[in-house]
Every structure is written in structure tokens, then in C-alpha cells.
Amino acid sequence: MSPIQTDLLPDTRRALVHRLATGQVEGRAPSVVAAVVRYGHPVWMGGWGSVDGSPPDGDIQYRIGSITKTFVATLVLRLRDEGRLALTDPLAEHLPGMVAGQATVGALLAHTAGLVAEAPGPWWERTPGALRPGLGDVLGSDVQVHPAGQRHHYSNPGYALLGALVERIRGEAWGEVLRREVLEPLGMTRTTLLPVAPHATGWAVHPWADVLLAEPAVDTGLMAPAGQLWSTATDLARFAAFLIDGDERVLQSDTVEEMRAPASPPEAKSWDSGYGLGMQLLRRDGRLLAGHTGSMPGFVATVWVSADDGLGAVVMGNVTAGLAASALAADLLQTVAEREPRIPAPWRPLPALDPQLLDLTGLWYRGPAPYVLRPLADGFMELVPLSGGGRATRLRPTGDGGWKGINGYFAGERLRVELDAAGAVSHLDLGTFVFTRQPYGPAALVPGGVDPAGWRVD
Structure with a gap:
């Protein structure tokens, strides 16, 4: 039995x-x-208020x-x-003839393509998708409101394009691709494009009186990748677990x-928030949260990890x-x-380790600064300054005897x-x-050379 208590303490639950x-009140x-x-x-689930006369539980669908955008980003990154x-591909490479064809896939994921925030025509969240039958209707003609790459500008039509990209490459509807490639492997059987009972009704509450007005729940058509999905607390909990640890499936x-x-x-005034690839970022009380917020007429939702x-x-x-909901x-x-x-x-010992890799571990110096190189259980390595400051990075094997940084200053490097004439390791580059x-030694390996007087007391 695990020594870790998985259940929450009673005081925490209360x-x-x-x-x-x-929050509900x-x-x-x-x-x-x-x-x-x-x-x-x-480890905890709760509901407050009522849906059709009963407290909501983990099986009730909400919009x-x-x-939805985080699910679409997951599909795009699977393709990558x-x-x-590639994230650097212009959209036109996969969807020829689009007005926004020069926008890159990565820029669309991160909302840095400079595209319009909303689709032209009537409020897309409250009107049927049939009003926008083609991708041209999703964007309109005047699509660029900022130079590409200049700033973060949230674009719902940008994610409609990413859904269309998935459909073009996979050759089937993005919702079907999502079901097969993400929802089924994660066990998310109650996440759907259209509501499936039991589900909540979306309401507007009068600002000055405690009375309700039903909101429309339309099929948004080609705009669906921007915000169509319905899900449950149980399903989104599974998705949250995936956003923490991933899932090889x-x-x-x-x-x-x-x-x-x-x-x-x-934004210059919002340094505590940002955006990744299909994920919002929030720094709160020293803790970095990632996930996404969501809203449609009658509904709000948030998942943070x-x-x-x-x-x-x-x-x-x-x-x-x-x-x-976010707070x-x-x-x-x-x-x-x-x-x-x-x-x-x-702590557990590594299950296995290549002797040649073991020879690489330990102290290395970048100039006079000591670093430690150590293997990790997942087959990666980490290079960490001994002082705790400086430029640390995790490294993944490239399959050709080299490694590539995956975070920090050395990400992508x-x-x-490097070996000497006898085949022994001489240094790392x-x-x-x-x-x-x-x-700073041997001197011949150090760019710019080393003072021939060597280390000395002044």
C-alpha cells in the first residue's frame, strides 16, 4: 500500500x-x-445549487x-x-487559398497571428453556424488587426482555422478525430460536441433581480473548435490529470x-498572465497555473493545473x-x-543506465562556473548550475549520440x-x-584561449 494518503483531510474537504x-452564492x-x-x-468533487431540482454531480454536462481550444491544440500537436x-508552417501550406494563409500554425495556437478576435456577422456564440457556411465566412475579408508576431491578440476564428487544419490533414471531421484520438484514450465518455442528457440549461441572471432567462445553445458549425464542447466534472478531471502528466496514448x-x-x-500591465500553445497561464501567489477558461451564453468553466x-x-x-470560475x-x-x-x-535507483552515459555524469565547468550533469529516470538528462542559479536545462536524446535542450535558455540547442583522438570524452559543446x-581547462578547448600564466594569487 502507498504511504501517501490520497484522500483529503476532513478539514480540507470542508x-x-x-x-x-x-462562490455559487x-x-x-x-x-x-x-x-x-x-x-x-x-480526490474531491462537489456541487452547489441545483440542476432540474437536484444538486449537480460529476455526470452533469455543462458547456x-x-x-475546447486546448483540445484542438492537443490534436494539432499530435500532428506535429x-x-x-511544423509549427512554423504557414497555414496556406495545408489550407491553400485562405485569406490568413501566411499565419503560421504556431502563431494560431498562441494567438500571435494578429487576426481578428471574432467572426464577422451576428454574435457567433448565440447564432447558428449555418450563418457562416464556409471558412471565408468565419474570417471575412479584413482579417489582420495587428502585425503578425507583434502581440498576443486572442482570436476565436484562428482556432476555427486550426480545426479545419486537423480535418484537412486527417481527412475527417475534427470532432471525430478528437473522440478517437483524445477522448476515448482518456476515458472521457461524457465530452461531446452537442449536449447529451443529463445536462444543465444555460441561464442569464438579471443584474438587479434574482430571476432567470434561458440562453440559446446553438451548434456553432465551423466556429465549433473555438468553443463548442460540453463536458462533465468527471471528464474534465481526467483532462486535468492529462495536462499535468501527459499520456503516451x-x-x-x-x-x-x-x-x-x-x-x-x-500585456504590459498583465505580467502575471500569458499564453502557451492552446493553454492560458496564470501566476498566482507564486504558483504557476496552466489551463483554460471558457464561456458561452449561459455557461462558464475553468480548468487550472x-x-x-x-x-x-x-x-x-x-x-x-x-x-x-477562474478565481x-x-x-x-x-x-x-x-x-x-x-x-x-x-527515491528509487534508475532501472538501467548505459555505462557510457554514466561516464558523462558529474561536475563540468563552463569557464569557472561548476555545473552538474545527471541522468534522469525518464531517459533524459539535466544540466544544473551547482550554485542553483544560472542556466539550467533538461536534455532529451536525439538518437545520434547527441542531446537537445527542452527548457530554459538552452531550449532547442x-x-x-566531443571526443579526443583516443576516443575518450574531451568536452561538451x-x-x-x-x-x-x-x-578553464584544458586551455586548447576553451574559445579565446586561457591566460598562459594560469591561476595565480595577485
Whole structure:
């Protein structure tokens, strides 16, 4: 039996219920359902208010709005990992003739293509997709509102294009691709393009009186990749677990980590928020959260994860405005993180290690600065400054005897293991930075040479 207690403590559970209840009351939402994920599984789920006369549970569907975008980004990155496209590809390479054809796939994922925020015509979230029968109708003619790459500018039509990209490459509807490649492997059987009972009705609440107005729930057609999906707390909890650790049946953990990395500049007044590849980023009380918020008429939703804490939180409500779902989800996550900090997994020896790799481990010096190179259980390595500051990075094998940085300053840079005439390792070269076994030595390996007087006392 694991020594880690997976169930939450009673006081923690009560604090979660209290926060959920106050959120529902203050937000004047007919119903709110929430979940917390820890160690890859939901450890708490609660509902407040009612759906059709009963408290909501983990099986009630709500519309999740723009969280749909994270699912679409997952499909696009699967294509990238398969070699079917590159993030630097212009859209026109895969969808010829589009007005926004010069926008790159990566820019569309990160909302840096400078495209319009909304589709032309009537409010797309409240009107049938049949009003926009072609991709040209989704964008219109005047599509560029900012120079590409200059700033983050959220674009719903941009994700409609990404859905069309998936359909073009896979040769079938993006929703069917999503079901087969993501939802089924993750066990998300209650996540659908159209509502399937039991589901909540979307409501608007009058700003000055406690009365309700039903909101429309339309099929948005070609705009669906921007916000069409319906899901449940149980399903989104599974998705939150995936956004923390990945799943080899869908995306490897390093690709999910790439999604969580900043890919667009934040607004000058909002340095605590940003955007990755299909994921919003939020720094809150020193904790980095990743996930997405969502809203459609009658519904709001949020999924946040903290990879460092191994925690995720989900909130869904059936109200157009008033419920602070993002803050509520962040509060639920923080409640668990602070009351019950993550317990590290037991240390275990590596299952296997190549003797040649073992020879590379230990101290290396970039000039006079000491670094430690060590192998990791997942087959990667990490290079970390001994002082704790400086430029650390994780490295993945490239299959040809080299390595590539996957985060930090050296992300994308190649590490080459250089040999001497006798075939022994002489030094490491990481993006032109030379690492040697002694500080500034041997002199012949150090770019620019070394003072022939050597180390001395002045």
C-alpha cells in the first residue's frame, strides 16, 4: 500500500465545500460543480445549487466554451509530433487559398497571428453556424488587426482555422478525430460536441433581480473548435490529470510541458498572465497555473493545473456572467496545495543506465562556473548550475549520440559530446558553450584561449 494518503483531510474537504458554496452564492449561479485532482485522480468533487431540482454531480454536462481550444491544440500537436506539420508552417501550406494563409500554425495556437478576435456577422456564440457556411465566412475579408508576431491578440476564428487544419490533414471531421484520438484514450465518455442528457440549461441572471432567462445553445458549425464542447466534472478531471502528466496514448509529457510554456508576450500591465500553445497561464501567489477558461451564453468553466504541485481544479457553472470560475478554481487548488503540500515520491535507483552515459555524469565547468550533469529516470538528462542559479536545462536524446535542450535558455540547442583522438570524452559543446572537466581547462578547448600564466594569487 502507498504511504501517501490520497484522500483529503476532513478539514480540507470542508474548506473546499465552503469555498464552492460561497462562490455559487456570490456568483448567483443556478448551479456550480467542481473537482480537485491529485496524483492523477480526482480526490474531491462537489456541487452547489441545483440542476432540474437536484444538486449537480460529476455526470452533469455543462458547456465548457474555450476550453475546447486546448483540445484542438492537443490534436494539432499530435500532428506535429507525427511529423505531419511544423509549427512554423504557414497555414496556406495545408489550407491553400485562405485569406490568413501566411499565419503560421504556431502563431494560431498562441494567438500571435494578429487576426481578428471574432467572426464577422451576428454574435457567433448565440447564432447558428449555418450563418457562416464556409471558412471565408468565419474570417471575412479584413482579417489582420495587428502585425503578425507583434502581440498576443486572442482570436476565436484562428482556432476555427486550426480545426479545419486537423480535418484537412486527417481527412475527417475534427470532432471525430478528437473522440478517437483524445477522448476515448482518456476515458472521457461524457465530452461531446452537442449536449447529451443529463445536462444543465444555460441561464442569464438579471443584474438587479434574482430571476432567470434561458440562453440559446446553438451548434456553432465551423466556429465549433473555438468553443463548442460540453463536458462533465468527471471528464474534465481526467483532462486535468492529462495536462499535468501527459499520456503516451495522446501526447508525451514533454509535449504537454511545451503547451504549458509561454509562447506569446503578456500585456504590459498583465505580467502575471500569458499564453502557451492552446493553454492560458496564470501566476498566482507564486504558483504557476496552466489551463483554460471558457464561456458561452449561459455557461462558464475553468480548468487550472499546477504541475509543480501535481494538482488540478475544475469549475463549471450554468450562468452567463457573475460567477468568477477562474478565481474559484484557483482558490480550490490553492486550498489543497497549502493545507496538504505535495509529498514527493520515494527515491528509487534508475532501472538501467548505459555505462557510457554514466561516464558523462558529474561536475563540468563552463569557464569557472561548476555545473552538474545527471541522468534522469525518464531517459533524459539535466544540466544544473551547482550554485542553483544560472542556466539550467533538461536534455532529451536525439538518437545520434547527441542531446537537445527542452527548457530554459538552452531550449532547442544541441549538446554534442566531443571526443579526443583516443576516443575518450574531451568536452561538451552546448550551443557553442564549452564545458570541461576543470575550470578553464584544458586551455586548447576553451574559445579565446586561457591566460598562459594560469591561476595565480595577485
